[in-house]
Amino acid sequence: MENQILCPSCNAPIEIKDRFQEQLDCPYCGNQAYIGDRQNQAASKESGPAQRSPLTDVYSRFIVGQTGRINILGNTKNYQVTGRIQYEYEQGFWSEWYLNVDGAGYWLQEDEGIYTLFVPMALDNQAMIAEIYEMYRQSEESLKPGKIFKPLNSKMGDWTLLEYGYAKMSGYEGNLPFPPSEGKEIVYFDGLGPNKKYSLEIEDNGKDASLFQGWPLKYDDIEVESGGDYNY
Amino acid sequence: MSELNVKQVECVNCGAKIDIRTGLRMKTFACEYCGSVCENDEVKYIQDQHELKHKFAPLSFLKLGMKANFLDSEYQIVGRVRYTGGEYESTETWSWDDWFLISPTGFPLWISEDETGFFLTKVYNPSTFHDPYTLSSNYFVDDKQYQVEDRAFSTLEYIEGELTWRAVPGEVVNYIEAKSGDNSTFTIEYSDSEVQYYTAEKLSLAQLKEAFGKDVVDAKMVQQKMEKKPAKPVPWLVIAIIAFIVAGISFFLFLTLKQSGDEVFKGTVPERVYVKSSLRTTKFTITDKKTNEKTFQITKGSLTKFAFQSGDFPYRRSRVKEVGWWVSGDLYEVNPKGADKYITTVNADFWKAHGRDGGESWSESKKTDFVYLKGLKKGKVYYFKLTAGANKTNGKRYNRNVKLALTVRQNVWYPKPFLYLAIVLGIIGGIILIIFIAIRHDDD
Numbered sequence: 074m075e076n077q078i079l080c081p082s083c084n085a086p087i088e089i090k091d092r093f094q095e096q097l098d099c100p101y102c103g104n105q106a107y108i109g110d111r112q113n114q115a116a117s118k119e120s121g122p123a124q125r126s127p128l129t130d131v132y133s134r135f136i137v138g139q140t141g142r143i144n145i146l147g148n149t150k151n152y153q154v155t156g157r158i159q160y161e162y163e164q165g166f167w168s169e170w171y172l173n174v175d176g177a178g179y180w181l182q183e184d185e186g187i188y189t190l191f192v193p194m195a196l197d198n199q200a201m202i203a204e205i206y207e208m209y210r211q212s213e214e215s216l217k218p219g220k221i222f223k224p225l226n227s228k229m230g231d232w233t234l235l236e237y238g239y240a241k242m243s244g245y246e247g248n249l250p251f252p253p254s255e256g257k258e259i260v261y262f263d264g265l266g267p268n269k270k271y272s273l274e275i276e277d278n279g280k281d282a283s284l285f286q287g288w289p290l291k292y293d294d295i296e297v298e299s300g301g302d303y304n305y
Numbered sequence: 306m307s308e309l310n311v312k313q314v315e316c317v318n319c320g321a322k323i324d325i326r327t328g329l330r331m332k333t334f335a336c337e338y339c340g341s342v343c344e345n346d347e348v349k350y351i352q353d354q355h356e357l358k359h360k361f362a363p364l365s366f367l368k369l370g371m372k373a374n375f376l377d378s379e380y381q382i383v384g385r386v387r388y389t390g391g392e393y394e395s396t397e398t399w400s401w402d403d404w405f406l407i408s409p410t411g412f413p414l415w416i417s418e419d420e421t422g423f424f425l426t427k428v429y430n431p432s433t434f435h436d437p438y439t440l441s442s443n444y445f446v447d448d449k450q451y452q453v454e455d456r457a458f459s460t461l462e463y464i465e466g467e468l469t470w471r472a473v474p475g476e477v478v479n480y481i482e483a484k485s486g487d488n489s490t491f492t493i494e495y496s497d498s499e500v501q502y503y504t505a506e507k508l509s510l511a512q513l514k515e516a517f518g519k520d521v522v523d524a525k526m527v528q529q530k531m532e533k534k535p536a537k538p539v540p541w542l543v544i545a546i547i548a549f550i551v552a553g554i555s556f557f558l559f560l561t562l563k564q565s566g567d568e569v570f571k572g573t574v575p576e577r578v579y580v581k582s583s584l585r586t587t588k589f590t591i592t593d594k595k596t597n598e599k600t601f602q603i604t605k606g607s608l609t610k611f612a613f614q615s616g617d618f619p620y621r622r623s624r625v626k627e628v629g630w631w632v633s634g635d636l637y638e639v640n641p642k643g644a645d646k647y648i649t650t651v652n653a654d655f656w657k658a659h660g661r662d663g664g665e666s667w668s669e670s671k672k673t674d675f676v677y678l679k680g681l682k683k684g685k686v687y688y689f690k691l692t693a694g695a696n697k698t699n700g701k702r703y704n705r706n707v708k709l710a711l712t713v714r715q716n717v718w719y720p721k722p723f724l725y726l727a728i729v730l731g732i733i734g735g736i737i738l739i740i741f742i743a744i745r746h747d748d749d
Contacts, residue, residue, distance in 0.1 A: 131330035131469075132309070132411030164470045164499075165332050185469065186413045186428040218500040219438050233434040236499040265434045289430040292376070292412065 098156070098247050131159070131166045133183060134297050137247035143174065143181075144294040145190060150174050154181075156247025162240035162261075171249050178250055180285065181295075182272075188295060189270050191287035198225045199280075206279040209237065209260050222264065225273065225284050232264040232271050308409050309381055316341055318348050326383045327407055327467050334384075334467040342464050342473055349473045352463060361387045361463035364418055365530065366523040367404055369466045373516040375425060380406040380414055384466035388459040390480075394542050394741055405468055413469065415503075422507060422531040424490065429502035437481050437495040444483050444491055446504070451483035451491040541741045548734030555727035559720045566610060566717030570601035573710040574691075587693050591711060598688040600639060603681045606716025611676045613653035616708030618695075627658035629696040632709060636678075639686040648687070651676040677719055 080087055085101040139154045156171040167184035169191075180191040196202065201223060208216045220234045242257040262273040270287040309326040314334070316323055318341035325331055333349075335342045340352035363385070371382045384405035391398045401419035403426075408414075415426040435444050444451045461476045481493045490505040510531065513522050572591035591599045603609060613632055631654040637645040653674035660667055681687065693709065 131328065132407065132409060134410040134412070166330060183411070186411075187430045189430065217438075217497045218495060219434070219436055235431070235434065238498060265431060268432045270432070289432050291430070 131168065133168060134295070135168075135170050135181070135183070139297060139299070141298045142296040143172070143190070144290070145174065145179075146288060152179075154247070156249040157245060158242060158249065158253055159244040160240040160259075161243040162238050164238075166243065167240075171247065180287075181290075182287070186292075188290040188292070189272075189287045190290055191270075191272060191285035194226050194229070194284045194286045196225055196282055196284045197227055198223070201225055202273075202275060202282045203279065205262060205273070206260065206275050206282075209262075209275075210279070222262075225271075226286075229269070229271065229286065230266055232266040234262060234264045237262045308379065309383070309407065317343050317346055318351065325467055326381060327469055330411070330469045331467045332470050333464065333472045335464040337465070344471060344473075350475070352474060357463050364402055364420075365526055366517075366521060367402075367416065367418065371517060371521065373406065375406070375414055375516055376412075378408045378410065378412065380408050382406050382416075382466075384464070384468045386461060386465075386468070386472065387463040388478075389462050390455070390457050390459045392455065392457045392540070394744065395540060396744060400462070405466070407469070416508070417505060420530060422527070423513060424505040425508050425512075426490075426492070426503050426505040429491070429504045431502050434500075435491075435493060435502060437479070437493040437500060444493075446491050446502075449485050449489075451485045451489075453481055453483045455480070455482040457482070541737050541744075545734045545737040545741060548730045548737065552727045552730035552734060555723040555730065559723040559727060562718040562720035562723060565720075566606065566608075566714035568712060569603065569715050570599070570711065570713035572599045574708060589691050589693070591689065591691070598690075600686045600688040601713050602686045603683055603715050605683060607679055608717050608719060609678045609681050610714045610717040611651055611653075611678065612712040612714070613674045613676070614710040614712070615655045615672045617672075618655070618657055618707050626660055627656060629654060629656040630707065631655070631694055631696070632674075633692045634689040634711075635692075637688055637690065638682075639688065645688075648681075649678065651678065677717070681715075 080099040080101065083099065083101055085099060087099055087101075135154050135157075137154050137156060141152055142149050143152045152172040152174045154170050155173050158169045158171075160167050160169070165185060167182060170181040170183065172179045172181050172190075178192075180193075182189045182191060202225070205222065216234070216237070218234050218236060221231050222234065224230055224232070238261060240259055240261055242253060242255060242259075245253045245255070258277045259274045260277070262275075264271045264273070268288075270289060272285040272287065273282060274285075275282040310328060312325050312328060313322045314325050315321070316336040316339060319336060319339035321336055321338040323334060323336055325334065333342060333344055335352065338354070340354035340357070341348045342350040342352060367382065367385075369382055369385065373380050373382070382404050386403045386405070387400060388403065389398050389400045399419070401417055404416040404418065406414040406416065413428065417424040417426050429446070435446065440456075442453050444453070458477050458479050461472060461474050461478070463474060464472060479495050481495075483491045485491070488507050490503075492503040492505065494501045494503070508516075510522070510524060510527050513527060514524070574589060574591055593599045611634070613634075615630070615632075618628055618630055631652065633650060633652050635650050636648040638648050639645055653676060655670070655672050655674065657670040657672075658668070689711065691709075693707070
């Protein structure tokens with residue numbers, strides 16, 4: 074089948090669920106493989122026994138494979154959970170569930186009862202990233218919630234810092250749009266613009282960064298149906 | 306998953322087996338046996354269970370492990386935190402418990418319990434920044450207005466059970482609590498790296514019964530709690546301001562009442578009175594043009610005021626530093642049918658002094674004295690027979706001519722209590738203000 078790929082470790086046929094999928098998580102042997110470059114066949118990141126990072130049992134409404142309906146800016150759409158990344162930070166854990174929403178990829182952040190739906194944004198202001206990271210590194214007194222930052226993207230306006238800190242990727246599962254690197258350390262800056270949330274993640278080299286734009290969701294904005302590949 | 310899994314961990318400090326319900330999400334747990342507050346495999350603090358378990362015992366029927374239904378899901382109480390709150394400008398404190406509940410889907414809730422009742426609290430997911438650092442009296446959240454009631458801090462006193470966040474006794478959290486007209490609450494907790502928002506709704510007795518089950522809730526206790534009014538901290542700054550305002554009003558009343566009443570007599574001694582300090586006195590009266598004693602009639606009121614005013618008392622400043630003199634008046638009631646009736650004697654005294662202090666010369670004097678009399682009869686006519694004299698000064702005698710005047714006002718109010726009240730309140734307000742500034746200075 075066109076949407077199947079063979080696990081490079083156990084050779085089991087694995088269904089590719091969406092076109093964004095760049096990482097494979099074999100449900101049979103637990104092997105993880107990067108499949109972003111399919112021309113070169115699925116090259117196993119590590120062959121042999123299961124390499125999936127241990128996910129901490131933190132209780133959640135979601136499981137990988139689960140389907141449901143989600144209210145995105147007033148439009149209710151179907152979704153399927155395809156994967157998850159879990160971060161550990163000073164105050165606990167948060168999960169980022171990767172959703173396939175009508176063929177489009179979204180990140181649903183679940184953090185101590187707060188749900189936010191994020192999509193990636195391009196970063197246009199690299200100098201600003203270095204400046205923000207330096208402020209964090211130097212523990213500058215002015216870096217505290219309420220600080221207003223300049224836009225990092227031509228489509229966003231000024232944004233206000235709500236929270237920042239250090240976090241470490243503590244686990245992942247399922248099918249994700251990029252190959253996650255277990256143990257990756259980031260500094261995160263969560264902020265608010267007019268009716269939008271922003272999350273800036275800067276890696277520990279102070280240069281590589283990802284920017285996300287999101288919308289706060291209420292508990293009732295997400296309807297969960299049964300199903301799923303795993304049940305923790 | 307329909308309920309929380311129970312796992313056992315060993316206390317790092319005493320080795321006791323502890324039931325854990327939040328799994329690896331748990332960030333903090335307190336050992337009920339030895340009081341250790343642990344984070345992962347590290348003891349962060351040891352609570353003196355012998356003393357604190359009793360001191361910070363639950364306030365009501367709630368206890369760890371209880372299950373309840375909220376928001377169409379089952380929750381279980383897994384932890385409790387006792388806080389003591391205080392306002393920055395006040396030494397008053399108050400306490401409450403935050404019971405931590407979690408559902409099998411990981412959604413957290415809190416039941417905040419204080420002496421006024423129970424509040425269901427959940428995290429609020431903001432779409433705009435509500436600034437806790439800038440002073441604001443109102444917050445608008447989801448088109449609802451919340452009025453700030455407390456801008457305060459809370460100190461974590463005691464932990465029981467498990468929490469999914471880092472917590473340790475002694476830590477301090479800044480918070481702002483704002484209330485809306487429907488009694489719901491918007492709370493902002495803030496630190497140097499994080500701002501968290503919460504909303505809370507008051508739980509009625511019926512809601513508690515529905516959530517926890519009828520048999521569990523101690524209805525009588527809950528009812529009593531809800532009928533209690535919240536013990537608000539004493540706002541010292543406000544009290545000081547009120548004291549100053551009342552002191553000002555009292556002083557204004559004092560000045561106003563000094564001028565109260567109707568003047569019924571005003572007379573001046575036609576000639577200067579020769580007052581002598583030789584122990585001999587000068588007797589005189591205030592007369593009309595026909596040299597009869599000038600009289601006055603009381604027509605209303607119960608209090609009469611006599612104001613004695615003296616002219617200057619000339620003396621040689623080079624020889625004495627101060628002089629004093631006095632006037633004594635025997636008050637008589639006119640009896641048209643016979644001898645006039647002596648009523649009472651009133652006394653007034655005056656003085657004058659001067660000197661040099663630090664190269665600066667100064668001079669003070671008292672040339673007016675007031676006497677109040679109660680009980681003069683309405684319709685009766687009165688007059689004074691006056692006597693004046695001077696005090697000995699430095700063993701010297703000074704005999705001088707002094708001009709004297711007397712004014713009588715009827716139906717007056719005695720103003721001095723308002724003066725005393727103004728002074729006392731001014732002192733109290735000043736003391737409170739000093740204490741307040743000292744507390745603020747210590748906080749800084």
